[in-house]
Amino acid sequence: MRVFCIFITAIIFIAGPLQAQVQKNSFSIIGYYSGDAKSVDAYPVEKLTHLIYSFCHLRGNKMVVDTYKDTLRLQHLVTLKQRNPSLKIILSIGGWGGCAPCSAVFNKAEGREEFAASVKALNSYFKTDGIDLDWEYPSIEGYPGHQYLPADKHNFTLLLQALRKSLGKTPEISFAAGGFTSFLQSSVEWNTIAPLVNKVNLMSYDLTNGYSTTSGHHTPLYSTPQLKESADNAVQYLDSIGFPLNKLVIGAATYGRIFEIFNNANNGLYQPCKFQRGLSFKSINLDSLQKDGYTYYWDDIAKAPYLYNASKKLLLTYDNGKSIALKTQYAIYKKLNGIMFWELAEDKTTNGLLDMMYTTAHPAN
Template sequence: MVHRILSILILAFTGTVLCAQSNISKDFAIIAYYTGNEKEIDEYPVDKLTHIIFSFCYLKDNKLVTGSPDADARIKKLVSLKKKYPALKILLSLGGWGGCKDCSESFSSAAGRNTFAVSVNEMLKKYNADGIDLDWEYPAIEGYPGHPYKPEDKTNFTELVLALRKELGEKMEISFAAGGFTKFLQESVEWDKVMPLLNRVNLMTYDLINGYSPVTGHHTGLYSTDMQIESTDHAVKYLDSTGVPKNKMVIGTAFYARVFERADSLHNGVNRPAKFKSFVPYKLLLKEFSAKDGFIPHWDEQAQAPYSYNPEKKLFATYDDLRSIRLKTKYAISQGLNGIMFWELTLDVPKGGLLDEIHKTKKEMITER
C-alpha cells in the first residue's frame, strides 16, 4: 500500500513539475545560496533571484535545527522578502561541507528519516519557507575528512527523499546539492529513483579542483580539456546519458577564486603540481590579482574559463568572471536546463557583479527567443 501511494505521489508530482516547466526560458531559475546576516541581504539585487537558499541548517537528534542563535532572525528576514517579491522562493538547506557529520547514521533507518521529514515540515511551516535543499557531502563516498560514510548511503538517500516528498506533499520544493565530479555522479545517487521526486538538482560544478588537489586546474570550467575531464559540461552530459531530465538540472557557478602556490610556469601554471593556498571572494578579485602585484590574466579557450598566473610568486588563481558567467548562463538556457545557481551571494559585489551579469544574459536570451 505504501509503495502504491508513493507511486501515485511520484506520478502526480512529476506531472506538476513538467507542466510548470513547459516554458524553460521564462521559468529559468537563478538561485543564490546565502550565508550572510539579516542586514547584508538588503545590499543585493534580490529582484534578480528566483530562489534564496538559507545556508545552513543542521541535524540534531535526527531533526532539522537552525544551528546558531542568529539563524532565526536571518531566516525570518529572508522569508519577509517574499512580501516585496511574491515569486521569490526561500529554501532551507541542510548540511554543507563539514555540516553533515551525522547524516549517514541518522538517515540509515526509517525511523531517523521519518523523524527528519516531520521536523522539516514543521520548520517550513514555522517560517513560511518554500522547501528544503539537501547538501549532504557526500552519500556513499568520502567527503569532509573524518565524516562517516558507507555504501548503503546511496539507497538511504533515495529513501530519505521518498520520506520527505511523502511528508511535504507536492507544493513544497525539494532539491539537493550534488557534487559535480565523476565519482559522486557515478556512486552517490540512484538518479532514476530520486529525480522523479525532486524539483531540481543543484550541480556543484565548482571545486572540481579543490583544496586537497595536488595539481592546479579550472575549479569551475565550462568544458573539459585535454588535461582535465571534470567540467560543467561533463557533469551535464553524464546526467543526460543516465536519463536525468535536463529541465531538472541546475549548474553551479563560483563567486570566488581558489589560489594555489608553488605552480611552475609551464602552461602558465595550468595542470601543474601545486598546493592550495587561499580562497578569494569575487568582490576582491581585481584587488588581489592585479597587474601591479604581478598577476597576468589568461583565458583558456578549450575550457572557456579564466585564470590568472603570477610567474614571479608562482601563484595560480582559478575562478569565474563576467565573461565565463555569461557563457555559462547562455549554456544553461540553450541546453534547456532548469537554471543556474551560485555559491555564494555575499561574495559578489552588490552592483555590476556576477549576479547582475547572469540576470542581464537571461533577459537578453529570453528576448531573443
C-alpha cells in the same frame, strides 16, 4: 579538425540561447546565502528565483535552526518576498563539514521519518518553500572523518521519498550534487529519485579544490584534455543515463581559489601545486592584481578565466562575467532548469555575477 569542431560547437551553443529567450521565473537563478541578516538587503534579490539559507543543522534526528541569531536571519530572508513576491526561500542542511551525522541518521527509517517531519514543521513555522539537501557525500568520502557507507546511496533515495511524503507536492525538494565523476556514478540512484525532486544543483565548482595536488580550473564549463571534470561533463553524463535535463541546475562560483605552483610552466595550469586560500569575487580587482604581477588569461576550451603571477608562482582560478554569461547561455541552450551559485555574500552588490546571470537570461529586461 578538432579546433574546427570546437569552434562550430561554440557558435551553435552561443547562438541558440540568443534566439531562445526565457520568461521571467521560468529559468531558475539560485543563490546560496550564509551571510548575516542585513547584508543581503544590498543585493539585487529581485533577480533571484530562489535563495537558499545555508545552513540548518541536525540535532538528533531533527533539522533545527541552531541559534536565536540564525532564527532572526532566516526570518529576515523571508521578508525579502516583499521586494520579490515570486522569490522562494529554501532551507538547506549540511554543507562541507556540516553533515557529520547524516549517514547515521538517514540510514534508519526512524531517522529519515523524524527528519522529514521536522523539515515540514520548520517550513511551516518560517513560511519557507522547501528543502535543499547538501550531504557531502552519500557512499563516497567527503569531509575527512565523516562516515560514508555503501548503503547511503539507497538510503538517500528513501530519504527523498520520506521528504516528499511529508511535505506533499508543493514544497520544493532539491539537493546539491557533486559535479565530479565519482559522485555522479556512485552516490545517487538517479532514475529512481528523478520523480521526487524539483531540482539537482550541480556543484560544478571546486573541481580543482583544497585537496588537489595538480592545478587547474575550479569551475570550468567544458572539459580539457588535462581536466575531465566540468559542468558539461556532468550534464552529459546525466543526460546519457536518462536523467531529465529540465531538473538540472549548473553551478557557478562567486569566489576564486589561489594555488601555489611548484613548476613554473604553462602559465601555472596543470602543474604540481598546493592550495593557498580562497578569494571572494567582490575582492577580485583585476587592475590591482595586474599591478601586483598577475597576468590575465582566458582558456577558450574550458571557457574559463585565470590569473597567473609568474614571479610569485600563484594561480587564481575563478568565474568572471564572461564565463558566467557563457554558462547561463549553455543552461538555456541545453534547456536546463537554470544556474546556481555559491554564494551571494561573496558577489559584488552591483555589477556582479548575479547581474550577469540575469541580464544574460533576460536581455530585454
